[in-house]
Amino acid sequence: MKAVINKFCFFLLIPILFSCESVQPPKPYGVLPSKPQIDWQQMEYYMFVHFGPNTFTDVEWGDGKEDPKVFNPTNVDCRQWAATAKQAGMTGIIITAKHHDGFCLWPSKFSTHTVRESPWKDGKGDLLKELSEACKEYGLKFGVYLSPWDQNHPAYGTSDYNQIFANTLNEVLSGYGDVFEQWFDGANGEGHGGKKQVYDWPLFHSVVYKNQPNAVIFSDVGPGCRWMGNERGVAGKTNWSTLNITGFGPGHDAPTTEVLNMGNEGGEAWVPAETDVSIRPGWFYSPSTDEKVKTLEQLIDIYYTSVGRNSNLLLNVPPDRSGRIHYNDSVRLMDFHKAINDIFADNLISGAEINASNERGSQYRASNMLDENYETYWATQDNDLTPSVEINLSSNKMFNRLMLQEYIPLGQRISSFKVSYWNDKNGDWSDLLDGTTIGYKRILRFPTVETSRLKIEFKGLACPVISKIGLYLDKVLLSSPVIERDKSGMVTINTDDLQVDIYYTTNGDVPSEESMKFEEDFSMPKKGIVKAIAISNGRKSGVSTKEYDVSPILWSVISSGKDAAFCIDGSEHTFAEMDKSEPLVVDLGEVLLLKGFSYIPVNNVEAANIVKYNFYTSLDSKNWTKVKDGADFKNIKNNPIVQMTLFNDVTKCRYLKMQPLELTKEVDKYIVAELGVITK
Ligand code: FUL
Numbered sequence: 001m002k003a004v005i006n007k008f009c010f011f012l013l014i015p016i017l018f019s020c021e022s023v024q025p026p027k028p029y030g031v032l033p034s035k036p037q038i039d040w041q042q043m044e045y046y047m048f049v050h051f052g053p054n055t056f057t058d059v060e061w062g063d064g065k066e067d068p069k070v071f072n073p074t075n076v077d078c079r080q081w082a083a084t085a086k087q088a089g090m091t092g093i094i095i096t097a098k099h100h101d102g103f104c105l106w107p108s109k110f111s112t113h114t115v116r117e118s119p120w121k122d123g124k125g126d127l128l129k130e131l132s133e134a135c136k137e138y139g140l141k142f143g144v145y146l147s148p149w150d151q152n153h154p155a156y157g158t159s160d161y162n163q164i165f166a167n168t169l170n171e172v173l174s175g176y177g178d179v180f181e182q183w184f185d186g187a188n189g190e191g192h193g194g195k196k197q198v199y200d201w202p203l204f205h206s207v208v209y210k211n212q213p214n215a216v217i218f219s220d221v222g223p224g225c226r227w228m229g230n231e232r233g234v235a236g237k238t239n240w241s242t243l244n245i246t247g248f249g250p251g252h253d254a255p256t257t258e259v260l261n262m263g264n265e266g267g268e269a270w271v272p273a274e275t276d277v278s279i280r281p282g283w284f285y286s287p288s289t290d291e292k293v294k295t296l297e298q299l300i301d302i303y304y305t306s307v308g309r310n311s312n313l314l315l316n317v318p319p320d321r322s323g324r325i326h327y328n329d330s331v332r333l334m335d336f337h338k339a340i341n342d343i344f345a346d347n348l349i350s351g352a353e354i355n356a357s358n359e360r361g362s363q364y365r366a367s368n369m370l371d372e373n374y375e376t377y378w379a380t381q382d383n384d385l386t387p388s389v390e391i392n393l394s395s396n397k398m399f400n401r402l403m404l405q406e407y408i409p410l411g412q413r414i415s416s417f418k419v420s421y422w423n424d425k426n427g428d429w430s431d432l433l434d435g436t437t438i439g440y441k442r443i444l445r446f447p448t449v450e451t452s453r454l455k456i457e458f459k460g461l462a463c464p465v466i467s468k469i470g471l472y473l474d475k476v477l478l479s480s481p482v483i484e485r486d487k488s489g490m491v492t493i494n495t496d497d498l499q500v501d502i503y504y505t506t507n508g509d510v511p512s513e514e515s516m517k518f519e520e521d522f523s524m525p526k527k528g529i530v531k532a533i534a535i536s537n538g539r540k541s542g543v544s545t546k547e548y549d550v551s552p553i554l555w556s557v558i559s560s561g562k563d564a565a566f567c568i569d570g571s572e573h574t575f576a577e578m579d580k581s582e583p584l585v586v587d588l589g590e591v592l593l594l595k596g597f598s599y600i601p602v603n604n605v606e607a608a609n610i611v612k613y614n615f616y617t618s619l620d621s622k623n624w625t626k627v628k629d630g631a632d633f634k635n636i637k638n639n640p641i642v643q644m645t646l647f648n649d650v651t652k653c654r655y656l657k658m659q660p661l662e663l664t665k666e667v668d669k670y671i672v673a674e675l676g677v678i679t680k
Contacts, residue, residue, distance in 0.1 A: 023361030026379045029411035029462035031242055033270045036214040037224060038409055040180065041272060041440045042374075043141065044307050046092035047085040048276060048316035051127070052103050054284040056321055058646075061634035062101030064151030064191075068117035071103065076120070076127070076323030082134035084317070084325050088333040089340065092141035094183055094314065095131055097172055099145075102152025106175075110168050113152045132176035143181035144172055148199050149189050157195020166200075166207050173211035182208045184219040186227070186250030201249065220254035221245050222271035228311055229260035230605055231639040233277035233302035235311040238436040241412050242267030257605060265415065266461070272440070275306035278316035279329055281641040285318040288644055291529065293328045295480045296542040299336040300343075308403075310439030335542075339477070348399050348471040353392045358384045360463075369469045377407040377467040387464060388457040391471075396424075400448040403470035404438045404456075413460045414438045422453035429455060438466075448473070478541035481518075481532040487570045489525025489551035493518045493532045493544075500536040510543060525551045527679065549598075549679055554589025558621070558655075567672040575602050575673045583616075583659035586675060591619065591654045593680040596646035599633065599658070600674035603640050608670050611636055612662035615645075617653035624657060637664045650680050 033041065053066040055073075085093055098104050105127035107116035116123045128144070135142040148165055155161040173179055184204065190196060205223070208215055216224030226243060228235045240263030248255050263273065279299070280289040294302070299315075306313040317333065320326045349370060356366035358380040366389055368376040380387045406414060416436050423430040432454075433446050454471070458464045481495045481502050493502050502518040503511045511533045518532065528548050534541035557564040561578035568586060578584060594617070601609035615628035633643045656677075660670050 023363055025364075026360065026382065026410055026463050026465050028409075029413045030266060031268065031270045032411050033241070033272070033408055036216055037270060037272065039214075040216045040225065041312065041408065043091040043180070043312060044441070045303075045313045045315070046090045046094065046141070046143075047081070047088075048145075048278075048314045049081060049093055049095045049131075050099070050278075050283040050285075050316055050318045051323075052096060052099050052105065052284070053101055054099065055318065058286050058288070059634065060282050060284060060639075062099070062103070062151070064101045064113070064153075066101060066103070068103065068113055069119055071115065071118040072120055073319075073321060073323030076125070076130065076319075078127070078130040078134040079137065080324050081131065081317075081319060082138040082140055084330050084333060085140055086138045087337065089337040090140065090315075092143055092180055093131065093135055094143035094145055094181055095128065096145045096147075097128055098147055098150070098168070100147050100149045100151055100185070100187060100189065102150040102156075104168070106172065108168055108171055110164050110171070111153060128172065128176050136177065141180035142177065143183060144179055145183035145185065146172065147185040147187065148197070148204070149185065149187045149191075151189070151191050154192060156191030157193075157197050161197055162200040162203055166203050169204060169207045170211065173208060173215075179212045179215050181216045181218055181224070182212065184217065184250060186220045186254060188251045199250075218274060219250040220260065221248050221250060222269065224271070225274045225312070226263075226271045227254075227260055228273035228275050229257035231277055233275055233313075234305045235273050235275050235309040236262035237309060238262045239273055239310040239439060240265050240267060240437055241270055241272035241310065241408070241439055243269055243271040245269050245271065273311040274314055275302070275311045276314040276316065277302055277306075278318070279332065280316075280318065282639075283316055283318065283635070285320045285326070287321075290326065290328055291545040291547055293332050295544065296332065296335050296339060297477055297480055299332065300339055300477070303336075303340060304443055304445060307441060308443030308445075310437060310442055343401065343474045344403075344470070344472055346472065348393065348397045348473065349391060349469060351394050354389055354469075355392075356380070356387060356389045358387045369466050374405070374407070374467050377465050379465045380463045382463050384463055385460045386458065388455060389469075391454045391456075391469070393452045393454075396450050396452045397471070398448050398450045399471045399473045400446055400476075401470075401472040401474050402444045402446070403468065403472065404442045404444075404466065405440060405468040406438045407465045407467040408440050410465045411462070412437065412439050413462045414458055414464055415461050416459045418457045419444070420455045421449050421451040422455075423451070445474070478534045478536060478539055480542040480544040481534050483530050483532055483544050483546040485524065485546070485548055485551060485570050487551065487555075487568065488553050489523055490521045491524050491530055492521045493530075495534045495541070497534060497536065497541075500534040500541075502532055502534050504530055504532040506530055524548060525553055549677055550592065552676075556587050556589065558585040558587055559583060567675050570674070572600050572603075572673045575671045577669050577671050580660055580663065580668050580670055583657050584672060584675065585621070586656045587621070588654050588656065588677070591652060592677060594647065594651050594653060594677050595680050596644065596678040597656060598674070598676035598678060599643045599645065599672070600676070601633075601636060601640040601643070602671050602673050605637065605640065606665075607640065608663045608665050608667045609633075609636055609640055610658070610660040610662075610670055610672070611664055612660070614659045614661065616657040616659070617651050618655040618657070619653055621655045625651070627651060630661060632662070640664075644678060646678065
């Protein structure tokens with residue numbers, strides 16, 4: 001009897017075995033990610049930490065001449081950084097082990113400009129040790145940023161430097177356990193005495209792979225992952241993880257920022273995008289940015305334009321001068337994490353029925369897109385490049401977010417797609433959106449629809465291989481109020497939302513329903529701080545903050561130039577355009593005691609902003625004192641944010657003169673959004 005059953009079972013099994021054997025998985029398309037790149041992509045969101053002498057000197061780029069004694073944090077707590085990252089939902093931390101100033105956060109044998117020479121822990125500290133251990137404790141991956149550009153090292157610009165940098169790299173990558181990402185900054189400026197260096201990238205890469213075979217190498221062009229072309233947090237809507245790399249290199253040799261932003265369809269190598277952006281305006285901590293931490297809405301927006309556009313998000317959270325993450329950043333991160341969790345907690349597609357126009361076989365059925373397992377996916381037969389799927393929800397549902405994920409181990413295959421929903425009113429399908437690429441993860445935003453049916457039509461370079469579809473309702477936050485002050489010092493507070501009340505404070509307190517209600521513009525012509533919140537039926541917006549110095553009410557621009565007065569009208573949205581040969585001269589209308597000035601460039605990487613300049617002050621517009629000689633705004637090309645510049649001494653003056661010497665691009669005219677003062 002036993003034998004009979006066995007035989008019988010065997011015959012039953014034959015069709016199953018046969019059907020399994022006959023359906024092969026789809027063939028991979030184009031270049032493919034390596035296993036470390038797949039693991040890296042699944043990390044999605046992790047922390048960048050900029051920490052070093054610049055934390056204490058209030059500059060974005062130190063010049064390497066800083067006394068190592070400036071690095072003197074009183075209470076470094078890497079466990080607090082790791083705990084914050086973990087609680088914020090992050091998966092790792094990348095630390096600036098050495099920035100352009102050459103200062104090493106570990107006691108390197110190959111430099112005399114390190115923590116060893118600083119007063120921190122009497123020169124016995126090792127930040128990489130503390131952070132790598134904290135990451136291990138909190139289950140986070142550890143990564144390192146090392147800048148080849150080194151303005152301190154005496155060998156920079158000589159034939160010895162590349163080997164010295166390789167030794168440095170070797171030290172970092174062999175001494176602190178696993179490193180998931182090696183971040184190479186492509187910046188290549190001058191070192192001692194204007195010396196330049198040609199970097200030996202093959203040597204640097206070999207040191208990485210020798211020590212950390214699974215590390216993903218970041219640079220403008222990879223090879224592990226790429227810079228996505230701006231520091232604003234906005235990856236391309238079209239974003240290929242493939243890139244043409246022949247003839248290109250990091251820094252000056254990089255492809256255009258547009259190509260970096262979008263990748264190349266059918267590109268030669270798998271080099272996915274990473275979005276690096278700071279939670280504050282600058283990369284390093286400054287007390288002047290405590291009130292300028294990005295709002296919750298800005299962070300959520302960045303999530304959609306990075307993780308939601310096939311890019312990992314590397315969010316910079318710079319520790320303060322004590323060596324801890326500041327309360328303001330930490331609170332914002334927790335709110336951000338909660339908001340993202342809330343939005344994506346409830347996948348409205350669960351329980352839905354899904355039908356595809358084509359299925360490769362039962363192993364690759366459409367319902368694989370509804371489970372949580374990334375490894376199971378829907379695929380069609382090889383020759384069907386334009387299939388569609390129809391989703392029937394069990395009842396009418398409201399949603400405004402669609403998430404799609406390709407199974408990237410088989411390549412990036414979708415080149416476009418179209419989504420429509422069943423419109424009960426018309427009794428027909430209505431267009432919802434058109435998209436281009438998907439990649440590892442794509443999240444689409446659209447106005448809320450209520451429907452029970454959704455249709456997605458795909459177009460692939462090869463047959464689609466889709467791992468997941470999700471539908472969500474983002475109960476969009478109330479918009480944070482926009483605070484603006486005009487030339488005369490009148491402050492107005494606006495919001496896009498209807499039927500909300502705005503409350504504000506001018507004493508630095510966090511506003512609430514107990515605060516002053518904004519009903520009409522108010523005057524604040526002198527220094528001050530305004531904080532505002534929108535509230536509607538218990539729902540609250542994020543808090544907006546604006547800090548002001550004296551308003552330009554009495555000011556006038558003396559130099560000619562197109563729309564010259566726009567650079568002192570209180571608005572960042574308008575700008576003056578001047579001939580490069582002509583300085584910008586401003587009459588303050590009264591004598592002021594100034595600590596420095598502020599310059600707001602036009603916030604666009606393509607704008608002709610000022611990089612290098614001379615700055616003068618005067619009491620009578622005839623006798624000028626040069627207070628800045630050949631000074632420059634660091635990193636202004638990639639990150640065109642407000643520049644706060646302090647003079648060496650407090651200066652009494654009535655007139656200001658700024659003479660540009662170099663612009664972010666080679667053109668004859670420069671532009672200035674706003675010029676302001678920092679009074680004593
Ligand atoms: C840039 C640097 O110049 C900035 O200072 C910052 O480190 C940023 C992440 O990369 O290239």
